[in-house]
Amino acid sequence: MDGDKTDRRSQRTRRLLTNALVELLQEKRFDGISVQDILDRADIGRSTFYAHFTSKEDLLYSSLGQMLHSLQMHIEQAEATTAMLPSLELFRHIKGHQRLYIALVTANSLEPIARNLQQQIAQIVEHNLRSQVPANRQLAVPLPVLADFVASAFLSLLVVWLEGNNTWSPEQVDTMFLQMVQPGVKSVLAGGG
Amino acid sequence: MDGDKTDRRSQRTRRLLTNALVELLQEKRFDGISVQDILDRADIGRSTFYAHFTSKEDLLYSSLGQMLHSLQMHIEQAEATTAMLPSLELFRHIKGHQRLYIALVTANSLEPIARNLQQQIAQIVEHNLRSQVPANRQLAVPLPVLADFVASAFLSLLVVWLEGNNTWSPEQVDTMFLQMVQPGVKSVLAGGG
């Protein structure tokens, strides 16, 4: 059976397909991309594609998974500088992989990705917040909901940033982010009305 | 040519198609729904469909448009009770059209809708905020970005609400929403760091 990830040929195929998809994502929407488009761009045989992935969605999530793994590494490395929210690290990591993120997050993107991304980011945030609140404390807003709020605010700012104001630095974006988000988070964690 | 919106037959056709789509959206994702599915469910001829809409997306946006129009009306009616953010009115309106919103906003939804909804809500919010800040004041966060932040936080909470915690009342949800969002908004409008 095909799909051995260690074989050099397999790696090559997977790399070509991933690159082709990323390229195409910068040209048009995901649902406007056919498997045939990917095959043509990657110059890969039809049967080979289906030996590796079950669908174009499968390929997409494989790429997304790689990216999120790298993101997670980045966060954990920087965890020494434990701010209340690790947002600056996120913004920096994204700036470093701009092209892919632009393709994934902005106009060419699609709902499942944004959703998946938001969930992953929410988990990171929740993990961070949980360490700052006693386990048995009752909050006015459940922690998962609060984390989801932070993640969604994060992504919305990301879209604005990547789509339009590419001149802002990660630090500038982070400052804006924190000014909008942090007061609310503090308010909830403090238990104030 | 077909498509006269006043003719009773046209109205019937459009209603049947819209209902069929909403029904199907509660069963599966939009991109998993074919025109054929809609025709079967609505019991409408293929050519008739294309006489009214250019595609299933067209039908979808027509439905979404109706909904947002009704939402806009609802907001404007309630504008007497000018809170800082008209969020409670939004939550109430949504509770009143739960089924459709659940179909549109939650797991069965798709990116273009969420995006469109967010933009529309952001516009409502921006309109509201603009009246509270002098025209020439420079804010640490541009008003459109701030409005986008509010809208995205709103939608994220909406998803949590409609998908899981359906027992919360609009008032409860609104309280949580404001606790998370309002401090940040005030901070930006006040010009504080």
Next chain:
DNA sequence: TAGTAACCGAACAGATTGTTCAATAACGGC
């Protein structure tokens, strides 16, 4: 009631999807 307008439904070309299979090429352990 009569003319107009919408609906039907079958049929069409073109594109897409996911699978199969035998032939070919490349890999990597020995």
Next chain:
DNA sequence: GCCGTTATTGAACAATCTGTTCGGTTACTA
């Protein structure tokens, strides 16, 4: 470097979907 193993190829396949056309039928409305 040899050779068995494994991946890739490319063509062909049925099945589905899309958007359009057109002659005939039905139902509205003036």
